Amino acid sequence: MKQQLEQRLQELETEFENGQKKLADLEAQAGNLRNTLLRISGAIQVLKEELGKTHNQPQESAKNKKSETDGAE
Numbered sequence: 001m002k003q004q005l006e007q008r009l010q011e012l013e014t015e016f017e018n019g020q021k022k023l024a025d026l027e028a029q030a031g032n033l034r035n036t037l038l039r040i041s042g043a044i045q046v047l048k049e050e051l052g053k054t055h056n057q058p059q060e061s062a063k064n065k066k067s068e069t070d071g072a073e
Helices: 002-072
Strands: none
Protein backbone atom coordinates (compact mmCIF):
# COMPACT_ATOMS: atom_id res chain seq x y z
CA MET A 1 0.00 0.00 0.00
CA LYS A 2 2.77 2.45 0.95
CA GLN A 3 4.57 1.73 -2.33
CA GLN A 4 1.41 2.51 -4.30
CA LEU A 5 1.01 5.82 -2.47
CA GLU A 6 4.65 6.75 -3.09
CA GLN A 7 4.28 5.87 -6.77
CA ARG A 8 1.11 7.97 -7.05
CA LEU A 9 2.82 10.84 -5.24
CA GLN A 10 5.70 10.70 -7.72
CA GLU A 11 3.25 10.70 -10.65
CA LEU A 12 1.38 13.70 -9.28
CA GLU A 13 4.59 15.63 -8.59
CA THR A 14 5.77 14.96 -12.15
CA GLU A 15 2.40 16.03 -13.55
CA PHE A 16 2.50 19.17 -11.39
CA GLU A 17 5.98 20.09 -12.65
CA ASN A 18 4.90 19.57 -16.24
CA GLY A 19 1.86 21.77 -15.63
CA GLN A 20 4.02 24.52 -14.16
CA LYS A 21 6.36 24.41 -17.15
CA LYS A 22 3.43 24.54 -19.58
CA LEU A 23 1.91 27.46 -17.69
CA ALA A 24 5.21 29.35 -17.79
CA ASP A 25 5.45 28.72 -21.54
CA LEU A 26 1.90 29.94 -22.10
CA GLU A 27 2.50 33.06 -20.01
CA ALA A 28 5.62 33.81 -22.06
CA GLN A 29 3.63 33.33 -25.27
CA ALA A 30 0.91 35.64 -23.94
CA GLY A 31 3.52 38.30 -23.16
CA ASN A 32 5.00 38.00 -26.64
CA LEU A 33 1.54 38.21 -28.18
CA ARG A 34 0.73 41.32 -26.13
CA ASN A 35 3.95 42.96 -27.36
CA THR A 36 3.13 42.04 -30.95
CA LEU A 37 -0.38 43.44 -30.65
CA LEU A 38 1.02 46.64 -29.14
CA ARG A 39 3.40 47.06 -32.09
CA ILE A 40 0.58 46.38 -34.56
CA SER A 41 -1.65 48.87 -32.78
CA GLY A 42 1.08 51.49 -33.02
CA ALA A 43 1.55 50.81 -36.71
CA ILE A 44 -2.19 51.10 -37.29
CA GLN A 45 -2.26 54.43 -35.49
CA VAL A 46 0.65 55.78 -37.56
CA LEU A 47 -0.97 54.66 -40.81
CA LYS A 48 -4.30 56.24 -39.85
CA GLU A 49 -2.54 59.50 -39.02
CA GLU A 50 -0.70 59.44 -42.33
CA LEU A 51 -3.90 58.69 -44.20
CA GLY A 52 -5.58 61.55 -42.35
CA LYS A 53 -2.82 63.89 -43.49
CA THR A 54 -3.18 62.88 -47.13
CA HIS A 55 -6.96 63.26 -46.97
CA ASN A 56 -6.64 66.74 -45.50
CA GLN A 57 -3.97 67.97 -47.92
CA PRO A 58 -6.11 68.00 -51.08
CA GLN A 59 -8.91 69.74 -49.21
CA GLU A 60 -6.53 72.36 -47.84
CA SER A 61 -5.08 72.89 -51.32
CA ALA A 62 -8.55 73.44 -52.72
CA LYS A 63 -9.31 75.91 -49.91
CA ASN A 64 -6.07 77.79 -50.56
CA LYS A 65 -6.82 78.01 -54.28
CA LYS A 66 -10.30 79.29 -53.55
CA SER A 67 -8.89 81.90 -51.18
CA GLU A 68 -6.40 82.97 -53.82
CA THR A 69 -9.09 83.34 -56.48
CA ASP A 70 -11.43 85.12 -54.06
CA GLY A 71 -8.69 87.58 -53.17
CA ALA A 72 -7.88 88.25 -56.84
CA GLU A 73 -11.37 89.46 -57.62
